[in-house]
Amino acid sequence: MVLQAIRYSRGQLEILDQLKLPHAEEYDHIYSSTDAWHAIKEMRTRGAPAIAIVAALALAVELENMKLSSVAEEVKVFIVEKLNYLVTSRPTAVNLADAARKLKKVVEDATGSEGASGGMVREAYVKAAETMLVDDVSDNENIGKHGADWIVKNTEAGKKGQVSMLTHCNTGSLATAGYGTALGVIRSLHSKRALKHAFCSETRPYNQGSRLTAFELVHDQIPATLITDSMAAALLRLKGPAENIAAVVVGADRVAANGDTANKIGTYSLAIIAKHHGVKFLVAAPRTTIDLGTHSGEDIVIEERSGKEVTLVKGPRHDGVSLDLNVVETVSIAANGIGVWNPAFDITPAKLIDGIITEVGVVEKDSDGVFHLDAVFKIDGPKVK
Ligand code: MRU
Numbered sequence: 001m002v003l004q005a006i007r008y009s010r011g012q013l014e015i016l017d018q019l020k021l022p023h024a025e026e027y028d029h030i031y032s033s034t035d036a037w038h039a040i041k042e043m044r045t046r047g048a049p050a051i052a053i054v055a056a057l058a059l060a061v062e063l064e065n066m067k068l069s070s071v072a073e074e075v076k077v078f079i080v081e082k083l084n085y086l087v088t089s090r091p092t093a094v095n096l097a098d099a100a101r102k103l104k105k106v107v108e109d110a111t112g113s114e115g116a117s118g119g120m121v122r123e124a125y126v127k128a129a130e131t132m133l134v135d136d137v138s139d140n141e142n143i144g145k146h147g148a149d150w151i152v153k154n155t156e157a158g159k160k161g162q163v164s165m166l167t168h169c170n171t172g173s174l175a176t177a178g179y180g181t182a183l184g185v186i187r188s189l190h191s192k193r194a195l196k197h198a199f200c201s202e203t204r205p206y207n208q209g210s211r212l213t214a215f216e217l218v219h220d221q222i223p224a225t226l227i228t229d230s231m232a233a234a235l236l237r238l239k240g241p242a243e244n245i246a247a248v249v250v251g252a253d254r255v256a257a258n259g260d261t262a263n264k265i266g267t268y269s270l271a272i273i274a275k276h277h278g279v280k281f282l283v284a285a286p287r288t289t290i291d292l293g294t295h296s297g298e299d300i301v302i303e304e305r306s307g308k309e310v311t312l313v314k315g316p317r318h319d320g321v322s323l324d325l326n327v328v329e330t331v332s333i334a335a336n337g338i339g340v341w342n343p344a345f346d347i348t349p350a351k352l353i354d355g356i357i358t359e360v361g362v363v364e365k366d367s368d369g370v371f372h373l374d375a376v377f378k379i380d381g382p383k384v385k
Helices: 033-041 048-065 072-087 095-111 118-154 156-160 182-191 208-219 229-237 267-277 373-378
Strands: 006-009 012-016 027-029 163-167 195-201 224-227 245-250 254-256 261-264 280-284 312-318 323-332 345-348 355-358 361-363
Touching: 006 048, 006 118, 012 048, 033 048, 033 072, 048 072, 048 095, 048 118, 072 095, 072 118, 095 118, 118 156, 118 163, 118 182, 118 245, 118 280, 118 355, 118 361, 156 163, 156 245, 163 182, 163 229, 182 195, 182 245, 182 280, 195 208, 195 229, 208 224, 224 229, 229 267, 245 267, 261 267, 267 280, 267 345, 361 373
Parallel strands: 163 195, 163 245, 195 224, 245 280, 280 355
Antiparallel strands: 006 012, 012 027, 254 261, 261 345, 312 323, 355 361
16 A cells, blocks of 8 residues: 555545654544644644645645635635745745745736636646646656666665665655655665665654654565664664665755755764765755755754654553553653753755755766756756746
8 A cells, every 4th residue: 555645636635644653544634724734833744845735735625615706816815825824834845935936826827817717716726736746746756766776876885786775854655745755766776676775764853764764664665774863873884784875865855056955953964974984975855845046055944843842752652562552642851941952954065965866867066066956947847837
Protein backbone atom coordinates (compact mmCIF):
# COMPACT_ATOMS: atom_id res chain seq x y z
CA MET A 1 0.00 0.00 0.00
CA VAL A 2 1.30 3.45 -0.97
CA LEU A 3 1.72 5.92 1.89
CA GLN A 4 -0.47 8.99 1.41
CA ALA A 5 -0.27 12.12 3.53
CA ILE A 6 -2.97 13.81 1.44
CA ARG A 7 -6.22 12.23 0.19
CA TYR A 8 -8.14 14.42 -2.20
CA SER A 9 -11.12 14.19 -4.49
CA ARG A 10 -13.06 17.20 -5.72
CA GLY A 11 -14.84 18.77 -2.72
CA GLN A 12 -13.08 16.50 -0.17
CA LEU A 13 -9.73 16.62 1.55
CA GLU A 14 -8.22 14.45 4.27
CA ILE A 15 -4.75 14.60 5.80
CA LEU A 16 -2.92 11.89 7.67
CA ASP A 17 -2.44 13.22 11.22
CA GLN A 18 1.35 13.12 11.47
CA LEU A 19 1.32 13.82 15.20
CA LYS A 20 -0.16 10.35 15.72
CA LEU A 21 2.40 8.55 13.55
CA PRO A 22 4.09 6.07 13.73
CA HIS A 23 1.68 4.42 16.15
CA ALA A 24 -1.70 5.30 14.64
CA GLU A 25 -2.72 6.10 11.06
CA GLU A 26 -5.68 8.46 11.34
CA TYR A 27 -6.97 10.89 8.74
CA ASP A 28 -8.50 14.28 9.60
CA HIS A 29 -11.08 15.94 7.36
CA ILE A 30 -10.11 19.41 6.17
CA TYR A 31 -13.15 21.48 5.18
CA SER A 32 -11.73 24.98 4.93
CA SER A 33 -8.69 27.23 4.82
CA THR A 34 -9.08 27.76 8.58
CA ASP A 35 -8.85 23.98 9.16
CA ALA A 36 -5.74 23.86 6.95
CA TRP A 37 -4.11 26.83 8.74
CA HIS A 38 -4.47 25.03 12.09
CA ALA A 39 -3.34 21.65 10.72
CA ILE A 40 -0.19 23.29 9.28
CA LYS A 41 0.56 25.39 12.40
CA GLU A 42 0.10 22.36 14.69
CA MET A 43 2.22 20.23 12.32
CA ARG A 44 -0.49 17.63 11.79
CA THR A 45 0.65 18.07 8.20
CA ARG A 46 4.21 19.23 7.55
CA GLY A 47 7.03 19.28 5.03
CA ALA A 48 7.45 22.16 2.57
CA PRO A 49 5.63 20.70 -0.47
CA ALA A 50 2.84 19.07 1.58
CA ILE A 51 2.08 22.32 3.40
CA ALA A 52 1.64 24.15 0.09
CA ILE A 53 -0.59 21.49 -1.42
CA VAL A 54 -2.79 21.06 1.66
CA ALA A 55 -3.30 24.83 1.81
CA ALA A 56 -4.14 25.09 -1.90
CA LEU A 57 -6.55 22.12 -1.82
CA ALA A 58 -8.24 23.18 1.42
CA LEU A 59 -9.31 26.42 -0.22
CA ALA A 60 -10.43 24.46 -3.30
CA VAL A 61 -12.64 22.31 -1.06
CA GLU A 62 -14.01 25.37 0.74
CA LEU A 63 -14.87 27.00 -2.60
CA GLU A 64 -16.53 23.83 -3.91
CA ASN A 65 -18.81 23.54 -0.89
CA MET A 66 -19.80 27.17 -0.24
CA LYS A 67 -22.53 29.32 -1.70
CA LEU A 68 -20.54 31.40 -4.14
CA SER A 69 -21.10 34.90 -5.47
CA SER A 70 -21.70 35.02 -9.21
CA VAL A 71 -19.49 38.12 -9.44
CA ALA A 72 -15.95 37.19 -10.54
CA GLU A 73 -14.28 40.10 -8.73
CA GLU A 74 -15.92 39.14 -5.40
CA VAL A 75 -14.74 35.54 -5.69
CA LYS A 76 -11.24 36.74 -6.57
CA VAL A 77 -11.11 39.01 -3.50
CA PHE A 78 -12.29 36.12 -1.29
CA ILE A 79 -9.62 33.76 -2.69
CA VAL A 80 -6.80 36.29 -2.37
CA GLU A 81 -7.75 37.04 1.25
CA LYS A 82 -7.76 33.33 2.13
CA LEU A 83 -4.41 32.76 0.41
CA ASN A 84 -2.87 35.68 2.31
CA TYR A 85 -4.14 34.14 5.54
CA LEU A 86 -2.86 30.65 4.72
CA VAL A 87 0.64 31.99 4.04
CA THR A 88 0.86 33.18 7.67
CA SER A 89 0.68 29.62 9.04
CA ARG A 90 4.43 28.88 8.82
CA PRO A 91 7.09 31.31 7.58
CA THR A 92 10.20 29.41 6.46
CA ALA A 93 9.13 27.01 3.70
CA VAL A 94 8.70 29.02 0.51
CA ASN A 95 6.51 26.47 -1.32
CA LEU A 96 3.34 27.81 0.30
CA ALA A 97 4.09 31.44 -0.62
CA ASP A 98 5.08 30.31 -4.11
CA ALA A 99 1.82 28.36 -4.55
CA ALA A 100 -0.21 31.31 -3.25
CA ARG A 101 1.49 33.68 -5.70
CA LYS A 102 0.79 31.37 -8.65
CA LEU A 103 -2.82 30.76 -7.59
CA LYS A 104 -3.43 34.50 -7.24
CA LYS A 105 -2.18 34.96 -10.79
CA VAL A 106 -4.56 32.21 -11.99
CA VAL A 107 -7.59 33.90 -10.39
CA GLU A 108 -6.52 37.34 -11.58
CA ASP A 109 -6.28 36.04 -15.16
CA ALA A 110 -9.64 34.25 -14.84
CA THR A 111 -11.29 37.39 -13.43
CA GLY A 112 -9.99 39.45 -16.33
CA SER A 113 -11.20 37.01 -18.98
CA GLU A 114 -14.17 37.64 -21.31
CA GLY A 115 -17.56 37.14 -19.56
CA ALA A 116 -15.91 36.02 -16.29
CA SER A 117 -18.26 34.79 -13.56
CA GLY A 118 -17.71 33.68 -9.96
CA GLY A 119 -18.10 30.05 -11.05
CA MET A 120 -15.42 30.43 -13.73
CA VAL A 121 -12.96 31.94 -11.27
CA ARG A 122 -13.61 29.10 -8.83
CA GLU A 123 -13.12 26.49 -11.56
CA ALA A 124 -9.82 28.06 -12.64
CA TYR A 125 -8.60 28.06 -9.01
CA VAL A 126 -9.66 24.48 -8.28
CA LYS A 127 -8.08 23.13 -11.48
CA ALA A 128 -4.78 24.91 -10.75
CA ALA A 129 -4.69 23.56 -7.17
CA GLU A 130 -5.40 20.04 -8.47
CA THR A 131 -2.60 20.40 -11.04
CA MET A 132 -0.19 21.26 -8.21
CA LEU A 133 -1.07 17.99 -6.47
CA VAL A 134 -0.42 15.91 -9.59
CA ASP A 135 2.76 17.80 -10.54
CA ASP A 136 4.34 17.36 -7.11
CA VAL A 137 4.33 13.56 -7.39
CA SER A 138 5.85 13.51 -10.88
CA ASP A 139 8.42 16.16 -9.89
CA ASN A 140 9.47 13.99 -6.95
CA GLU A 141 9.84 10.90 -9.11
CA ASN A 142 12.12 12.89 -11.41
CA ILE A 143 14.11 14.24 -8.45
CA GLY A 144 14.55 10.64 -7.31
CA LYS A 145 15.79 9.54 -10.72
CA HIS A 146 18.20 12.45 -11.26
CA GLY A 147 19.56 12.18 -7.71
CA ALA A 148 20.11 8.42 -7.88
CA ASP A 149 21.87 8.68 -11.27
CA TRP A 150 24.13 11.47 -9.98
CA ILE A 151 25.10 9.53 -6.85
CA VAL A 152 25.87 6.37 -8.84
CA LYS A 153 28.08 8.37 -11.23
CA ASN A 154 29.77 10.68 -8.73
CA THR A 155 30.67 8.54 -5.72
CA GLU A 156 33.26 5.77 -5.41
CA ALA A 157 30.75 3.34 -3.93
CA GLY A 158 28.20 4.26 -6.61
CA LYS A 159 30.67 3.44 -9.37
CA LYS A 160 31.24 0.05 -7.71
CA GLY A 161 27.48 -0.65 -7.61
CA GLN A 162 25.92 0.17 -4.21
CA VAL A 163 25.85 3.14 -1.85
CA SER A 164 24.89 3.79 1.75
CA MET A 165 23.12 7.07 2.44
CA LEU A 166 22.34 9.28 5.42
CA THR A 167 19.26 11.51 5.50
CA HIS A 168 17.75 13.93 8.00
CA CYS A 169 14.20 14.96 8.94
CA ASN A 170 11.34 13.60 6.81
CA THR A 171 11.21 14.31 3.11
CA GLY A 172 9.20 11.33 1.92
CA SER A 173 5.63 10.60 0.92
CA LEU A 174 4.51 12.14 4.20
CA ALA A 175 6.16 15.51 3.50
CA THR A 176 4.98 15.79 -0.10
CA ALA A 177 2.10 14.74 -2.33
CA GLY A 178 3.92 11.42 -2.74
CA TYR A 179 7.28 9.62 -3.25
CA GLY A 180 9.32 12.37 -1.62
CA THR A 181 12.39 14.46 -2.40
CA ALA A 182 15.53 13.36 -0.48
CA LEU A 183 13.77 10.18 0.59
CA GLY A 184 12.63 9.86 -3.03
CA VAL A 185 16.32 9.72 -4.03
CA ILE A 186 16.84 6.90 -1.52
CA ARG A 187 13.69 5.15 -2.82
CA SER A 188 14.98 5.47 -6.37
CA LEU A 189 18.41 4.06 -5.43
CA HIS A 190 16.67 1.18 -3.71
CA SER A 191 14.43 0.42 -6.67
CA LYS A 192 17.44 0.29 -9.02
CA ARG A 193 19.24 -1.99 -6.51
CA ALA A 194 21.94 0.62 -5.99
CA LEU A 195 21.22 1.15 -2.27
CA LYS A 196 23.23 -0.78 0.27
CA HIS A 197 21.79 0.80 3.40
CA ALA A 198 19.96 3.96 4.49
CA PHE A 199 20.60 5.73 7.79
CA CYS A 200 18.14 8.28 9.15
CA SER A 201 18.74 10.68 11.99
CA GLU A 202 16.21 11.05 14.78
CA THR A 203 15.83 14.82 14.09
CA ARG A 204 15.34 16.39 17.49
CA PRO A 205 13.27 17.97 18.81
CA TYR A 206 10.25 16.94 16.71
CA ASN A 207 11.65 13.54 15.73
CA GLN A 208 10.51 13.57 12.11
CA GLY A 209 13.36 11.11 11.44
CA SER A 210 12.50 8.50 14.06
CA ARG A 211 8.72 8.88 13.77
CA LEU A 212 8.17 9.51 10.06
CA THR A 213 11.24 8.64 7.96
CA ALA A 214 11.82 5.44 9.94
CA PHE A 215 8.12 4.62 9.44
CA GLU A 216 8.42 5.10 5.67
CA LEU A 217 11.64 3.06 5.45
CA VAL A 218 10.10 0.19 7.40
CA HIS A 219 6.91 0.46 5.32
CA ASP A 220 8.87 0.19 2.05
CA GLN A 221 11.16 -2.54 3.44
CA ILE A 222 14.27 -0.50 2.68
CA PRO A 223 17.29 -1.70 4.73
CA ALA A 224 17.71 1.10 7.24
CA THR A 225 19.11 2.11 10.63
CA LEU A 226 18.09 4.94 12.94
CA ILE A 227 20.73 7.07 14.70
CA THR A 228 20.44 10.03 17.05
CA ASP A 229 21.55 13.36 15.57
CA SER A 230 24.68 13.32 17.75
CA MET A 231 25.90 10.03 16.19
CA ALA A 232 26.30 11.38 12.64
CA ALA A 233 30.01 12.33 12.90
CA ALA A 234 30.88 8.94 14.40
CA LEU A 235 28.92 7.23 11.60
CA LEU A 236 30.78 9.11 8.87
CA ARG A 237 34.13 7.82 10.21
CA LEU A 238 33.05 4.21 9.70
CA LYS A 239 34.12 2.28 6.62
CA GLY A 240 32.20 -0.99 7.18
CA PRO A 241 30.33 -2.72 4.35
CA ALA A 242 27.03 -0.96 5.17
CA GLU A 243 28.35 2.01 7.16
CA ASN A 244 30.51 3.56 4.43
CA ILE A 245 28.30 6.60 3.72
CA ALA A 246 28.62 7.77 0.09
CA ALA A 247 26.42 10.84 0.43
CA VAL A 248 24.17 12.76 2.77
CA VAL A 249 20.90 13.82 1.12
CA VAL A 250 18.44 16.24 2.70
CA GLY A 251 15.38 18.21 1.63
CA ALA A 252 14.86 21.95 1.79
CA ASP A 253 12.31 24.46 2.96
CA ARG A 254 13.80 27.29 0.94
CA VAL A 255 16.81 27.47 -1.34
CA ALA A 256 18.05 31.04 -1.83
CA ALA A 257 19.31 32.28 -5.21
CA ASN A 258 22.93 31.67 -4.17
CA GLY A 259 22.20 28.08 -3.06
CA ASP A 260 22.14 28.73 0.71
CA THR A 261 19.53 26.30 2.01
CA ALA A 262 17.07 26.50 4.89
CA ASN A 263 16.14 23.05 6.13
CA LYS A 264 15.33 21.26 9.36
CA ILE A 265 17.53 22.21 12.31
CA GLY A 266 20.58 19.94 12.32
CA THR A 267 21.10 20.04 8.55
CA TYR A 268 23.93 22.58 8.86
CA SER A 269 25.82 20.35 11.33
CA LEU A 270 25.49 17.41 8.94
CA ALA A 271 26.90 19.48 6.06
CA ILE A 272 29.94 20.44 8.16
CA ILE A 273 30.47 16.84 9.20
CA ALA A 274 30.13 15.66 5.57
CA LYS A 275 32.69 18.23 4.38
CA HIS A 276 35.14 17.15 7.11
CA HIS A 277 34.85 13.51 6.00
CA GLY A 278 34.89 14.17 2.24
CA VAL A 279 31.35 12.83 1.89
CA LYS A 280 29.04 14.35 -0.76
CA PHE A 281 26.32 16.62 0.61
CA LEU A 282 23.21 16.98 -1.55
CA VAL A 283 19.99 18.97 -1.29
CA ALA A 284 16.93 17.50 -3.05
CA ALA A 285 14.12 19.97 -3.74
CA PRO A 286 11.56 20.78 -6.42
CA ARG A 287 11.84 24.13 -8.19
CA THR A 288 8.93 25.35 -6.06
CA THR A 289 11.42 25.39 -3.14
CA ILE A 290 13.96 27.56 -4.97
CA ASP A 291 13.37 31.23 -4.26
CA LEU A 292 15.32 33.45 -6.65
CA GLY A 293 13.78 36.44 -4.84
CA THR A 294 15.73 35.53 -1.70
CA HIS A 295 19.34 36.55 -2.32
CA SER A 296 21.02 34.45 0.40
CA GLY A 297 20.36 32.55 3.60
CA GLU A 298 20.68 35.81 5.57
CA ASP A 299 17.31 36.86 4.14
CA ILE A 300 15.40 33.75 5.24
CA VAL A 301 13.10 34.02 8.26
CA ILE A 302 13.66 31.08 10.60
CA GLU A 303 10.58 29.93 12.49
CA GLU A 304 11.03 29.58 16.25
CA ARG A 305 8.73 27.13 17.95
CA SER A 306 7.63 26.51 21.51
CA GLY A 307 10.29 25.43 24.00
CA LYS A 308 7.90 22.66 25.06
CA GLU A 309 8.91 20.76 21.91
CA VAL A 310 12.36 20.43 23.49
CA THR A 311 11.44 19.87 27.13
CA LEU A 312 8.46 17.55 26.71
CA VAL A 313 8.11 14.25 24.88
CA LYS A 314 4.74 12.78 23.95
CA GLY A 315 3.93 9.21 22.98
CA PRO A 316 2.01 6.07 23.86
CA ARG A 317 2.77 4.46 27.20
CA HIS A 318 5.53 1.83 27.13
CA ASP A 319 6.10 -0.32 30.20
CA GLY A 320 9.54 -1.46 29.04
CA VAL A 321 8.11 -4.51 27.29
CA SER A 322 5.12 -3.42 25.24
CA LEU A 323 3.25 -0.39 23.98
CA ASP A 324 -0.21 0.62 25.15
CA LEU A 325 -1.64 2.58 22.26
CA ASN A 326 -4.68 3.59 24.29
CA VAL A 327 -2.70 5.72 26.71
CA VAL A 328 -0.80 8.74 25.35
CA GLU A 329 1.56 10.29 27.87
CA THR A 330 3.57 13.49 27.94
CA VAL A 331 6.79 13.32 29.91
CA SER A 332 9.17 16.08 30.90
CA ILE A 333 12.83 15.46 29.95
CA ALA A 334 14.43 18.73 31.08
CA ALA A 335 15.04 20.62 34.30
CA ASN A 336 12.02 22.69 35.26
CA GLY A 337 12.57 26.39 34.65
CA ILE A 338 15.42 26.08 32.10
CA GLY A 339 15.29 28.54 29.17
CA VAL A 340 14.97 26.99 25.70
CA TRP A 341 15.93 28.09 22.17
CA ASN A 342 14.02 26.14 19.53
CA PRO A 343 14.66 27.27 15.94
CA ALA A 344 12.86 24.86 13.62
CA PHE A 345 15.34 25.31 10.75
CA ASP A 346 18.92 26.32 10.05
CA ILE A 347 20.81 27.62 7.04
CA THR A 348 23.42 25.52 5.28
CA PRO A 349 25.78 27.77 3.29
CA ALA A 350 26.04 26.98 -0.43
CA LYS A 351 29.78 26.32 -0.10
CA LEU A 352 29.01 23.14 1.89
CA ILE A 353 26.59 21.80 -0.75
CA ASP A 354 27.85 19.64 -3.64
CA GLY A 355 24.67 19.56 -5.67
CA ILE A 356 21.03 20.65 -5.70
CA ILE A 357 18.82 17.92 -7.12
CA THR A 358 15.70 19.22 -8.90
CA GLU A 359 13.09 17.59 -11.12
CA VAL A 360 14.96 18.88 -14.20
CA GLY A 361 18.46 17.80 -13.16
CA VAL A 362 21.23 18.25 -10.62
CA VAL A 363 22.72 21.73 -10.36
CA GLU A 364 26.42 21.84 -9.47
CA LYS A 365 28.60 24.87 -8.77
CA ASP A 366 30.72 26.38 -11.53
CA SER A 367 34.51 26.51 -11.30
CA ASP A 368 34.23 29.65 -9.11
CA GLY A 369 32.03 27.79 -6.63
CA VAL A 370 28.80 29.55 -7.69
CA PHE A 371 25.39 27.89 -8.20
CA HIS A 372 23.39 29.23 -11.18
CA LEU A 373 19.91 28.26 -10.04
CA ASP A 374 18.11 30.50 -12.52
CA ALA A 375 19.05 27.89 -15.16
CA VAL A 376 16.51 25.38 -13.82
CA PHE A 377 13.64 27.76 -14.57
CA LYS A 378 14.63 27.93 -18.23
CA ILE A 379 13.95 24.20 -18.69
CA ASP A 380 10.27 23.20 -19.36
CA GLY A 381 8.40 25.60 -17.13
CA PRO A 382 6.03 24.42 -14.39
CA LYS A 383 2.44 23.87 -15.48
CA VAL A 384 1.05 26.50 -13.08
CA LYS A 385 3.32 29.53 -13.59
O1 MRU B 1 9.11 21.36 10.39
P1 MRU B 1 8.86 20.43 9.25
O2 MRU B 1 8.64 19.01 9.65
O3 MRU B 1 7.79 20.94 8.32
O4 MRU B 1 10.23 20.48 8.43
C1 MRU B 1 10.37 19.70 7.27
C2 MRU B 1 11.72 19.79 6.67
O5 MRU B 1 12.58 20.52 7.09
C3 MRU B 1 11.91 19.04 5.40
O6 MRU B 1 13.22 18.55 5.30
C4 MRU B 1 11.62 19.97 4.22
O7 MRU B 1 10.39 20.62 4.39
C5 MRU B 1 11.62 19.26 2.93
S1 MRU B 1 10.20 18.20 2.76
C6 MRU B 1 10.29 17.50 1.24
